Amino acid sequence: MGAESPAPRLALRGIRKAYPAVVANDGIDLAVLPGEIHAVLGENGAGKSTLMKIIYGVARPDAGEIRWEGRRIEVPSPQAARALGIGMVFQHFSLFETLTVAENVALALPGERDLAALARRIEEVSARYGLPLDPRRLVHSLSVGERQRVEIVRCLLLEPRLLIMDEPTSVLTPQAVRRLFETLRQLAAEGCSILYISHKLDEIQALCHAATVLRAGRVTGTCDPRRETASSMARMMIGKDLPVCEHAETRAGGEARLVLDGLCLPAQDPFGTELQDIRLRVHAGEIVGVAGISGNGQQELLRALSGEVTLGRAEAVKLAGVAAGRLHPGRRRRMGLGFVPEERLGRGAVPTMTLSENTLLTAHRAAGMVRGGLVQRARLRAFALEAIGRFAVMCGGPEAEARSLSGGNLQKFIVGRELLQTPRVLVVSQPTWGLDVGASAFIRQALIDLRNAGAAILVISEELDELFEICDRIAVMAKGRLSPAARTRDTSVEEIGVWMSGLWPGAAPDAGEAARAPAP
Amino acid sequence: MRLRLEARPAPSRAMRYLSPLVATALTVVAGFIVFSGLGREPLAAFHAFFVRPVSSLNGLAELVLKASPLMLIATGLAIGYRANVWNIGAEGQLILGAIFGGGLALAFPGAESRWFLVLMVLAGAAGGLLWAAIPALLRNRFNTNEILVSLMLVYVATLLLSYLVHGPWRDPQGFNFPQSRMFADAALYPILVEPTRLNAGFLVALGAVACGWLFIERSFLGYQMRVAGLAEAAARYAGFSAGRTVWIGMLAGGAAAGIAGVGEVAGPIGQLTSSISPGYGFAAIIVAFVGRLNPVGIVFASLLMSLLYLGGESAQMELRLPSAITGLFQGMLLFFLLGSDVLVHYRVRLLPRAPAPREEAAA
Numbered sequence: 107m108g109a110e111s112p113a114p115r116l117a118l119r120g121i122r123k124a125y126p127a128v129v130a131n132d133g134i135d136l137a138v139l140p141g142e143i144h145a146v147l148g149e150n151g152a153g154k155s156t157l158m159k160i161i162y163g164v165a166r167p168d169a170g171e172i173r174w175e176g177r178r179i180e181v182p183s184p185q186a187a188r189a190l191g192i193g194m195v196f197q198h199f200s201l202f203e204t205l206t207v208a209e210n211v212a213l214a215l216p217g218e219r220d221l222a223a224l225a226r227r228i229e230e231v232s233a234r235y236g237l238p239l240d241p242r243r244l245v246h247s248l249s250v251g252e253r254q255r256v257e258i259v260r261c262l263l264l265e266p267r268l269l270i271m272d273e274p275t276s277v278l279t280p281q282a283v284r285r286l287f288e289t290l291r292q293l294a295a296e297g298c299s300i301l302y303i304s305h306k307l308d309e310i311q312a313l314c315h316a317a318t319v320l321r322a323g324r325v326t327g328t329c330d331p332r333r334e335t336a337s338s339m340a341r342m343m344i345g346k347d348l349p350v351c352e353h354a355e356t357r358a359g360g361e362a363r364l365v366l367d368g369l370c371l372p373a374q375d376p377f378g379t380e381l382q383d384i385r386l387r388v389h390a391g392e393i394v395g396v397a398g399i400s401g402n403g404q405q406e407l408l409r410a411l412s413g414e415v416t417l418g419r420a421e422a423v424k425l426a427g428v429a430a431g432r433l434h435p436g437r438r439r440r441m442g443l444g445f446v447p448e449e450r451l452g453r454g455a456v457p458t459m460t461l462s463e464n465t466l467l468t469a470h471r472a473a474g475m476v477r478g479g480l481v482q483r484a485r486l487r488a489f490a491l492e493a494i495g496r497f498a499v500m501c502g503g504p505e506a507e508a509r510s511l512s513g514g515n516l517q518k519f520i521v522g523r524e525l526l527q528t529p530r531v532l533v534v535s536q537p538t539w540g541l542d543v544g545a546s547a548f549i550r551q552a553l554i555d556l557r558n559a560g561a562a563i564l565v566i567s568e569e570l571d572e573l574f575e576i577c578d579r580i581a582v583m584a585k586g587r588l589s590p591a592a593r594t595r596d597t598s599v600e601e602i603g604v605w606m607s608g609l610w611p612g613a614a615p616d617a618g619e620a621a622r623a624p625a626p
Numbered sequence: 627m628r629l630r631l632e633a634r635p636a637p638s639r640a641m642r643y644l645s646p647l648v649a650t651a652l653t654v655v656a657g658f659i660v661f662s663g664l665g666r667e668p669l670a671a672f673h674a675f676f677v678r679p680v681s682s683l684n685g686l687a688e689l690v691l692k693a694s695p696l697m698l699i700a701t702g703l704a705i706g707y708r709a710n711v712w713n714i715g716a717e718g719q720l721i722l723g724a725i726f727g728g729g730l731a732l733a734f735p736g737a738e739s740r741w742f743l744v745l746m747v748l749a750g751a752a753g754g755l756l757w758a759a760i761p762a763l764l765r766n767r768f769n770t771n772e773i774l775v776s777l778m779l780v781y782v783a784t785l786l787l788s789y790l791v792h793g794p795w796r797d798p799q800g801f802n803f804p805q806s807r808m809f810a811d812a813a814l815y816p817i818l819v820e821p822t823r824l825n826a827g828f829l830v831a832l833g834a835v836a837c838g839w840l841f842i843e844r845s846f847l848g849y850q851m852r853v854a855g856l857a858e859a860a861a862r863y864a865g866f867s868a869g870r871t872v873w874i875g876m877l878a879g880g881a882a883a884g885i886a887g888v889g890e891v892a893g894p895i896g897q898l899t900s901s902i903s904p905g906y907g908f909a910a911i912i913v914a915f916v917g918r919l920n921p922v923g924i925v926f927a928s929l930l931m932s933l934l935y936l937g938g939e940s941a942q943m944e945l946r947l948p949s950a951i952t953g954l955f956q957g958m959l960l961f962f963l964l965g966s967d968v969l970v971h972y973r974v975r976l977l978p979r980a981p982a983p984r985e986e987a988a989a
Binding site for chain 1: 634635840844845846847849852853856857859860862863864865867
């Protein structure tokens with residue numbers, strides 16, 4: 107590391123930022139040395155994103171100072187940040203689907219007129235850093251990993267001295283993660299500082315030289331992750347040890363409750379994904395996981411399963427032996443299908459309705475909630491109280507509005523609402539996305555308990571760790587196709603990672619070398 | 627300095643219900659200014675506009691009489707508005723209701739049964755339903771915009787009525803006035819309070835408001851409509867039919883407006899003429915929002931809107947102000963209501979024009 111320049115490239119002192127409802131950053135100190143890969147570690151809601159927005163000039167701090175190479179500065183805007191030499195690769199990309207790579211890059215570089223010259227520069231930079239990219243391709247044809255390369259190359263053309271990467275690996279296969287790490291190490295070796303935001307402990311241990319840990323808006327520790335264990339960093343991050351789920355071996359031989367038999371579905375919009383010949387069986391008493399990077403057909407599969415999109419062929423989806431492909435969501439629910447969607451607020455629950463009222467959304471067939479067309483409000487309240495009690499939902503009671511709950515508590519409530527209806531088949535999408543460690547463990551355990559009680563469960567998730575923790579079998583979705591399901595104990599993260607690129611045994615030859623990009 | 631609206635993290639529930647009162651107060655204040663600007667003595671003008679119309683039994687009866695179609699239509703519209711189904715064409719549906727109900731009265735001039743009026747109400751409801759079904763069908767089939775289609779159909783309805791009373795349904799003994807024969811007694815609502823014009827149409831309106839309340843607040847179907855309005859994705863997730871929401875939302879407003887149309891021709895007018903409504907179908911939109919899309923609130927809002935109609939008439943006669951004064955007050959009320967609602971949900975922040983250096987602020 108650059109021992110000849112002792113001044114940190116970036117130093118924050120006492121940064122504070124308060125929003126009306128929450129203090130997002132409170133007295134944050136942070137120092138990044140030249141050529142250092144510095145992790146900012148914390149759970150969702152710990153204040154990582156706010157801090158990065160302050161550094162990149164998107165938000166302004168209420169108090170505190172920012173020093174850049176020893177000099178005190180203000181960062182009033184992202185333009186000012188870029189002029190200083192700060193680049194940022196966001197978790198959600200900002201690219202125009204219908205333009206080429208070179209055109210997208212040109213839009214971010216003011217005064218760049220000569221597209222041919224720019225294309226040559228893009229090729230130079232991408233070759234130098236091992237980021238293969240064709241500047242003439244249209245963005246909508248790129249995979250997520252390739253899109254991230256466009257964002258990185260766009261930053262690198264500005265020759266940054268500090269690069270901020272916001273949760274960069276959540277959209278990558280394990281193999282692509284390794285390639286990204288090589289690029290980042292090369293950049294650091296050339297003297298560029300990197301702020302690496304993540305909540306994944308193993309990645310930080312593999313990559314970073316230093317780490318600053320945030321919890322609830324405050325710094326709870328700084329460390330050298332190479333000298334720490336995962337559990338010592340977890341304690342800094344969540345204040346206690348990582349919880350572990352109890353997971354007994356599945357009892358084999360349950361009946362096939364959910365059978366997908368050659369499910370095909372044309373793309374619903376120009377950038378959507380076509381589902382091709384999906385085959386899967388989920389038996390009573392087992393959890394089957396669907397891994398894969400978002401945008402490879404998961405949304406389409408979920409809609410086809412829930413009944414929001416009905417299929418031409420009824421036999422493509424069988425629920426407990428009955429062909430259900432043409433049935434609407436209500437009919438499928440009556441057959442024992444439960445469903446936990448990815449978006450909790452606005453889909454799984456109506457934000458401005460109370461928890462009581464939100465029980466009626468899916469549980470209206472249960473517990474005599476509707477009589478003679480009229481809503482029995484006492485029944486709703488009793489059901490909501492039971493969900494709150496049994497699933498440890500922290501809230502202001504059954505009359506609290508859904509939007510007043512934290513993400514984790516609302517998810518517990520929604521999972522509780524579905525589980526109290528004792529579904530025979532449960533479909534869950536991203537069950538712990540954005541949740542803190544405690545709530546995640548609670549929900550995973552609830553799913554395992556439901557499995558042990560004999561339900562068939564299908565979990566669609568981007569988090570490989572989660573799938574390996576709770577699933578009995580794992581299949582992979584790539585480019586609208588589904589791999590065979592492998593027994594969890596017979597496979598590995600490595601193998602699933604290869605499958606995520608569409609390369610599983612017996613895969614159709616046109617499945618391609620790279621997984622498809624998500625729909626906008 | 628520049629202004630910025632910032633969403634409030636938790637808009638006050640109390641202020642949401644108080645904002646119609648704030649808007650009413652602001653309308654009165656602005657009215658004072660308008661009267662003064664027109665050279666009228668403000669207090670006297672205020673008295674003539676808001677007090678004198680309701681200081682007699684007849685005045686009170688007129689207040690309720692004019693409030694009846696407003697509360698009826700606004701309740702029907704609120705069912706749709708709660709579900710984000712925007713029926714703007716209640717005026718046209720009212721006219722079709724009048725044509726259907728009135729047409730029945732003209733076809734059977736000798737009717738004597740007291741059930742004949744019930745038939746007329748049903749015919750009027752059918753007329754309103756039919757007219758509202760057109761935008762509903764087009765939206766569900768071709769994804770058209772129901773705001774535009776329902777609004778444009780108002781003008782079609784107006785011309786249809788005009789054609790009928792100038793042509794085939796014109797009273798042969800009517801000295802060529804564009805109006806039909808008078809209806810038979812059995813085709814008229816009985817008077818509730820003699821010697822005023824207040825008739826049983828008010829009871830019909832109250833009954834409809836009660837049904838509307840039960841539907842919106844207590845029924846499962848009403849719950850599904852509310853979910854569709856608040857979170858469309860949640861309605862799809864729960865399997866509530868979007869097409870059915872559009873149908874119910876449009877038809878509820880159409881049926882209510884159609885019944886209100888019968889209430890006019892079988893009530894104070896007693897025949898079909900080329901203009902049977904002073905814009906009740908449009909004023910009811912304001913009533914629905916001032917009443918917070920809640921049937922109980924709508925009853926109060928309809929009385930307020932009715933007072934504006936009476937005050938406008940009184941101001942024309944006593945203050946010799948143009949008839950546009952009614953529309954002016956209605957417009958001010960809606961404007962102040964929308965303005966108050968914005969401030970309930972957002973707060974105004976004054977920001978310096980350019981982000982100034984803030985070295986000293988950090989110490």
